[in-house]
Structures are given as structure tokens and as C-alpha cells.
Amino acid sequence: MTRLRVVIVDDHALVRASLAKLLCSYSEFEVVGTAADGHGAIALAEKLKPDVLLLDVAMPGLDGLNAIPLIRAACPATHVLLISMHDEPEYLQEAVDRGAQGLVSKASSPEDLTCAIMSAARGEVMKPSIPLSKREREVLSLIGAGKTNEQIATILSISQKTVEHHRQQLMDRLDIHTEAGLIVHARRTIVAAS
Amino acid sequence: MKPIRVVLADDHTLVRRGLSALLTADGSISVVGEAEDGRELAKKARALQPDVALVDISMPLLNGLDAMLKIRRVSPQTRVIILSMFSDDAYIAAAWEHGAAGYVLKDEAPEQLIEAIHTVVSGGMYFPVEHPPVVTRNLLTPREREVLQLIAEGKRNSEIASVMMRSLHTVRSHRARLMMKLRVHSAAELVQAAEKLGVVRFSPPEG
Numbered sequence: 001m002t003r004l005r006v007v008i009v010d011d012h013a014l015v016r017a018s019l020a021k022l023l024c025s026y027s028e029f030e031v032v033g034t035a036a037d038g039h040g041a042i043a044l045a046e047k048l049k050p051d052v053l054l055l056d057v058a059m060p061g062l063d064g065l066n067a068i069p070l071i072r073a074a075c076p077a078t079h080v081l082l083i084s085m086h087d088e089p090e091y092l093q094e095a096v097d098r099g100a101q102g103l104v105s106k107a108s109s110p111e112d113l114t115c116a117i118m119s120a121a122r123g124e125v126m127k128p129s130i131p132l133s134k135r136e137r138e139v140l141s142l143i144g145a146g147k148t149n150e151q152i153a154t155i156l157s158i159s160q161k162t163v164e165h166h167r168q169q170l171m172d173r174l175d176i177h178t179e180a181g182l183i184v185h186a187r188r189t190i191v192a193a194s
Numbered sequence: 195m196k197p198i199r200v201v202l203a204d205d206h207t208l209v210r211r212g213l214s215a216l217l218t219a220d221g222s223i224s225v226v227g228e229a230e231d232g233r234e235l236a237k238k239a240r241a242l243q244p245d246v247a248l249v250d251i252s253m254p255l256l257n258g259l260d261a262m263l264k265i266r267r268v269s270p271q272t273r274v275i276i277l278s279m280f281s282d283d284a285y286i287a288a289a290w291e292h293g294a295a296g297y298v299l300k301d302e303a304p305e306q307l308i309e310a311i312h313t314v315v316s317g318g319m320y321f322p323v324e325h326p327p328v329v330t331r332n333l334l335t336p337r338e339r340e341v342l343q344l345i346a347e348g349k350r351n352s353e354i355a356s357v358m359m360r361s362l363h364t365v366r367s368h369r370a371r372l373m374m375k376l377r378v379h380s381a382a383e384l385v386q387a388a389e390k391l392g393v394v395r396f397s398p399p400e401g
Contacts, residue, residue, distance in 0.1 A: 012279060012301045013303050014209075014213065014277075014300045014302060014303070014304060015212075015300055017212070018209050018212025018215075018216055019212050020212070021215045021216045022212035022215060025215060083208070104208075105206075106207070106209055107206050109207055109208075110211050146386070178345075179382070180345050180348055180382075180385050183381065184347065184348055184385055187385075187389075
């Protein structure tokens with residue numbers, strides 16, 4: 001059996017080394033290279049043409065999201081799988097829209113990661129478990145920016161009542177029960193997507 | 195020589211499992227326990243009395259710094275190394291003040307982490323700077339910081355009461371006192387204050 005050739009890109013050396021060590025313990029994978037940012041990812045994709053490139057989201061220089069299309073252009077055969085510190089379902093859509101196969105939280109189990117790498121290598125695309133509308137994502141990001149319902153209504157040119165409705169919908173769909181919970185979720189999401 | 199007994203706490207399972215494999219491969223270190231939040235860590239430290247606790251600074255339920263206070267009570271001889279993505283002076287200072295023996299940045303190499311473990315076990319300190327700046331974080335009591343973190347994680351009062359094993363009444367009065375001490379009036383402001391105080395952290399490290 002040929003091993004899947006994997007490249008790991010993360011700005012933290014300890015995280016890179018840990019993920020590499022973890023994957024090395026599985027006979028299905030071979031870690032062929034590592035890089036510390038998006039620019040390094042593009043260069044390695046071009047040079048090594050890996051089957052799967054694991055790409056951290058938050059990195060200085062060129063971050064994961066912005067690097068995806070460039071990596072795909074540099075080596076169309078390489079499938080990109082994002083790895084993130086947070087597990088935000090609505091953020092997966094963003095990654096997929098930009099050409100990644102999916103997103104795995106760093107809090108997932110090693111088995112989740114290995115399954116995701118194998119699916120990514122087959123070209124499969126992950127589906128968001130909780131799809132949010134574009135409008136809901138807008139409201140969420142404004143909540144995270146600390147805007148009040150009134151301000152959000154003005155910015156989006158919708159009624160305050162509609163904003164309240166979106167807010168309630170978001171809490172229901174994301175299974176969040178407190179005001180603080182929604183704000184935290186929104187802030188994490190903005191940070192991840194910015 | 196007996197291997198150094200280490201307990202490892204990080205909520206990111208992938209990183210934790212990988213780190214554990216890295217450390218174990220070194221031969222001089224034995225990872226005797228793992229935890230994915232600060233509360234589980236305190237329990238493991240009490241049960242295992244490790245030589246070293248390797249503690250991620252931001253973890254759910256109880257962050258690394260506040261978990262360290264508990265470890266010092268339940269396993270005083272355990273040397274704590276904070277693992278962190280943040281090189282901000284304020285975080286390093288806070289770790290120092292809380293009694294950490296080391297502070298290792300996640301962008302250091304595995305060899306440096308292993309060196310840090312050996313250094314603290316032989317009584318030394320391992321910090322990224324020689325003299326951490328002093329920052330006072332004593333505005334809130336440890337209990338109040340615990341409540342603040344759980345609020346900022348979106349927990350209801352009833353959930354906070356059950357995590358902390360306290361009555362609902364106690365949680366409500368902690369919450370009221372937090373609002374008063376921090377001079378804030380809304381959940382949004384509490385969350386912001388929690389982030390400012392380093393009780394929770396949402397943003398990635400500065401580029």
C-alpha cells in the first residue's frame with residue numbers, strides 16, 4: 001500500500017512536531033514536509049506535490065484561509081484540510097468555499113483527524129452540520145464586534161425586530177443558551193475568519 | 195535513572211496526543227497522565243503527584259494559571275511549566291506570579307521543551323525572558339476568576355454551580371460582585387473583561 005504523503009503547516013513548532021509525531025504512528029501516512037506559514041505551504045505544495053496538506057488557520061504572514069486558493073493553484077492535485085483551534089461549524093463553509101476539503105478542530109481525536117485526511121485525499125468535501133445563512137453570519141459577526149441590536153439594524157438596514165429574530169435563531173441553531181455564550185462564539189468565529 | 199513523571203494538560207487532543215508521543219520518545223520522560231481541562235488536571239495532579247505538570251495556559255472550565263493554584267495546594271512538590279502561544283509580557287508575568295517554574299512557547303522546538311522539563315526538575319527556572327515584568331492581577335479572588343471564566347464560556351448559573359460544586363445562590367452573588375468590581379453592566383462587558391484579564395482568550399497571538 002502506498003502511504004498518503006502529508007505536509008503539515010502550522011506556525012508553532014511544537015504543534016507541528018506533535019502532529020507529525022502523531023501521524024507517523026499510523027502506517028497510512030508519511031509526513032514529507034512541514035512549514036510555518038502560508039508562503040511556506042505554497043512552496044512545499046509546488047515542490048513536494050503532497051496528497052494532503054494540513055493547514056493551520058491562524059498564522060502570521062499569510063494565514064490559512066487566504067493561502068488555500070494559492071496552494072490549490074500551485075498544485076491542483078494537493079487537497080487542503082484546515083486545522084483550527086476552535087470548532088466553528090459556520091466557518092467550515094468559508095474554508096470549503098475557498099477550495100479546502102474541510103476543517104478539523106485541534107480538539108478532535110486522532111481518529112477523527114486520520115479519517116478526515118483519508119477522505120480529503122479522496123477529494124471528498126465536508127458538509128457543515130449547521131449551515132447558517134449569509135445574513136445570519138453577518139449578524140453573528142456584528143454581535144462579536146460588540147454591536148447592539150440597534151446598531152446592527154442600522155448597519156444592515158433591517159428592523160430591530162428582525163435582528164432580534166436572527167439573534168434568537170442563532171442561539172437556537174448553535175445551541176447556545178446565554179448572551180455571553182453567543183458573544184464568545186461570535187468573537188471566536190470572527191477571529192478565525194478574519 | 196528513573197524517568198521524570200509528567201502530567202500533560204491541553205484541551206487540543208491532537209496536540210496533546212502528539213506531545214505525549216514526542217515526550218515519551220525521549221526516554222527520560224514518562225507521561226503518566228493527561229487532562230483536557232484545568233479541573234481534570236487538578237484531580238490528576240492530586241492522584242498522581244507528578245514531578246512536572248505541563249499545562250496549556252488557555253483551557254476550558256479552568257485556565258492553566260488558575261489550575262496551577264490548585265495544583266500547588268494538592269501536589270506542592272509538582273513543578274509547573276506553562277505551555278503557551280502567547281509571548282506577551284503580561285502572560286509571562288502572570289505565570290511567574292502564580293508560581294510557575296517554566297514558561298515554554300509553542301513555537302519553541304521539542305528539544306527546548308525537553309530541556310525545560312529537565313531544568314525545572316533539577317530546581318531551575320525556564321522562562322523566555324530573564325526578569326518577567328510584574329503585573330498585578332489581584333483585583334479578583336481566585337474563586338471570582340473561576341466564575342468569570344465559566345460565565346465567559348457561556349455557562350448558565352446552574353451549570354456554573356454544578357461545575358464548581360457550589361449553590362446557585364453563591365454563584366449569583368459571585369456574579370453580582372464581579373459586575374461591581376469590574377464596573378460592568380452587561381454580559382458583553384463581562385466577556386470583554388474576562389479576555390482583558392487573561393481568564394479566557396479568543397484571539398490568535400499577534401503576528
